[in-house]
Amino acid sequence: MYTMGALQLPQGVVDALDARRRAFLWAGEESVSGAQCLVSWSKSCLPKENGGLGVRDLSLQNTCLLMKLLHRAHTATDSAWSRWLETEFGGPLEAPESTSAGTHWASLRQLLPDYRLLTTVEVGDGRSTTFWHDCWLAAGPLVDAMPALYTHARRPEASVHHVLVSDLRLAFVPRLSSVATEELTELTAVLAEINLTNAQDVRRCPWEDKAHRLSSSMIYKSIIAVGVSCDYYKFIWENRAPPKVKFFGWLLVQDRIQTRENLLKKNCIDSDLCELCGAQVESTTHLIAGCAFAVGFWHWIGVQIDEEDVAALWRVQPPSTIPAAHFNAFLLLCCWRLWKHRHDVVFRSLPP
Numbered sequence: 001m002y003t004m005g006a007l008q009l010p011q012g013v014v015d016a017l018d019a020r021r022r023a024f025l026w027a028g029e030e031s032v033s034g035a036q037c038l039v040s041w042s043k044s045c046l047p048k049e050n051g052g053l054g055v056r057d058l059s060l061q062n063t064c065l066l067m068k069l070l071h072r073a074h075t076a077t078d079s080a081w082s083r084w085l086e087t088e089f090g091g092p093l094e095a096p097e098s099t100s101a102g103t104h105w106a107s108l109r110q111l112l113p114d115y116r117l118l119t120t121v122e123v124g125d126g127r128s129t130t131f132w133h134d135c136w137l138a139a140g141p142l143v144d145a146m147p148a149l150y151t152h153a154r155r156p157e158a159s160v161h162h163v164l165v166s167d168l169r170l171a172f173v174p175r176l177s178s179v180a181t182e183e184l185t186e187l188t189a190v191l192a193e194i195n196l197t198n199a200q201d202v203r204r205c206p207w208e209d210k211a212h213r214l215s216s217s218m219i220y221k222s223i224i225a226v227g228v229s230c231d232y233y234k235f236i237w238e239n240r241a242p243p244k245v246k247f248f249g250w251l252l253v254q255d256r257i258q259t260r261e262n263l264l265k266k267n268c269i270d271s272d273l274c275e276l277c278g279a280q281v282e283s284t285t286h287l288i289a290g291c292a293f294a295v296g297f298w299h300w301i302g303v304q305i306d307e308e309d310v311a312a313l314w315r316v317q318p319p320s321t322i323p324a325a326h327f328n329a330f331l332l333l334c335c336w337r338l339w340k341h342r343h344d345v346v347f348r349s350l351p352p
């Protein structure tokens, strides 16, 4: 984990690790075929709250840990490494692009554009804030607010301090376009209101704690699952069923269990007929609620469930005989037993 937090993982390393993790998840082996992977890796990497399995996305996790270090370089005075950047180069902004500041810093530097999007700055002396790219004015980053003028900037990476203590006219390459000239007039008015102080710039991020440490897990969660919702999180995960039953339930609600219908789609078998009744296609809905054996089972335990209910099992209501608090676990265990019984009939020739 230390290594992950210190350097950008090369994509080849991430891919190799993911291949191993995927094989372990779906086959428990060294390698795995595509047909054995029942849910896509990207979906498996979503948090459980968003319909995934909560497997960590290594690249993103790596990036979030690096962001945490980057934030420390900009804010912490008690970090030895941050102080070293300060004394060696005059702060993170002045540290060179080359690897003379170490591969560690070169790796972090690539993330500066993303980091700046996540933070806002209250300017003090303006030394650790970029004039164009940081969000330090109400209008947002100047590169977006004054794009025409930015194309004339002599030093796109200049600090706020550097621009404000120099002659503003010399900060641009002539001749300015008419739009850029208008933007310069506007900028001059805005800068007239700014007074630098001797205090350090204060950088803030919505994902920091009270001690201004960045929470890498909060950034991770906010980035990985943007706009992805899920209906079945509580039903599958917030109950006391054994983990293997929850995992089965997760596959079941996505129609990804290895029914004969799904196996035929992958060309693994020649027929999708149900082996319990021999009359209909063995789909997930048929197996759980349509097959004569399943219908008899649910009737016997007093649970009202139809084939249409299988796609939204979390909406099935508990009968009065079963405590509501444990009904989700009960329902999952019932589906699991039906599935195991199907295996007994198909693979061990037991009677239905």
Ligand SMILES: [Zn+2]
Pocket (backbone or CB within 6 Å): 274, 275, 276, 277, 278, 279, 280, 286, 290, 291, 292
């Ligand atoms: Zn059947």
